[in-house]
Amino acid sequence: MAASTKAVLALALSEYKQLLDKYAVILQLYNTVDEEETDMSERIFDVLQPEQRIILKTGTEWLNMDDHTFARNFHVTKPQFQHLLMKLQDNGIDKEHREGLPPVPATKKVLMFLWFMANQNSLREMSDKFDVSQSTAQRIILQALNIMSTMGLSFIFWPNACEKAASAAAFHRLCGLTGVIGAIDGCHFRMQRPPIRGGDYMNCKSFYSVLLQGIVDERGRFINIFAGPPGKVRDARMLRASNFYTTWEEKMGDYTLLADSAYTGQEFPFVISPKLDNGALTEAEELQNSSISRGRVVVEQAFGRMKCKWRRLRDLQNTRIDGVVMIIMAACFLHNMCIDASEICQEHPNGCPRQADENE
Incomplete structure (x- = not known):
């Protein structure tokens, strides 16, 4: 049989x-x-009568959970949640209302947005978990992303003179180089092939992606970002296309940034990059390369930590390009909001890996 x-x-x-x-x-x-x-x-x-399936809903009752449970599910502490709630309320998260339906509280909207960013659940799963329709869940997420995309200066800002001096001192302790206030690098985020000019998004590692250029300080906090270039673009070209490049003299002054060899060139005098190892490097040049590597590890760790904490970045296959860019920007903002030198990832206590997405 x-x-x-x-x-x-x-x-x-x-x-x-x-x-x-x-x-x-x-x-x-x-x-x-x-x-x-x-x-x-x-x-x-x-x-x-058949047995009824009991589905536990979540929503604002999460605020009654203990701090550990709340942080494990939403990847923020309760004080951080309250800070974000206040910011989003100031920018109109609770103004939208559809006739005939009771309004969704701002608290629940922010909880849904954080759950969306911290997990890879579909909108259907989210609608069930938060007891709203799928269309309402989608509308709330888009509303939160649109608001977050306009709040860059609330989370990411260039350091002032005192902060630059403090960063330079911190990088000197970290790698022995003087005058360094940050590290710059690019990062790929996987996505599906766009319907228009899709070939431009195929990167050198043979998958479709959108790029993020990030400049971070000694704590791994983003001080400048540029999101949206297609994956085919190289790091140097992305830097030239960014708003930062047009104002680098004003921003940098006499300070410098650490970078990898992709940024080598006379057009980037504000960047310190390692010399190519052709087998004839002097001892001083090898020592310089080693110091640069020790210093620029902060940007590698920042990208890895962000992707580990905000897991929505791992699953952008069914998202339009404008949505991908807004999600990346929101993740950068949330990363800065939650940055804390004392915080340790439970999964990777020695540092979060970058998921093999290095931009060569």
């Missing part, structure tokens, strides 16, 4: 046994019923 036939017979026998068990219960009810009892039909109906 074929395996598929056996499986069908086993299922049929299981269903038949369940019917026999219910029939036995009904017979027992008839044998023990009191003559004056009039609700026999209701009792039989209760027996035949």
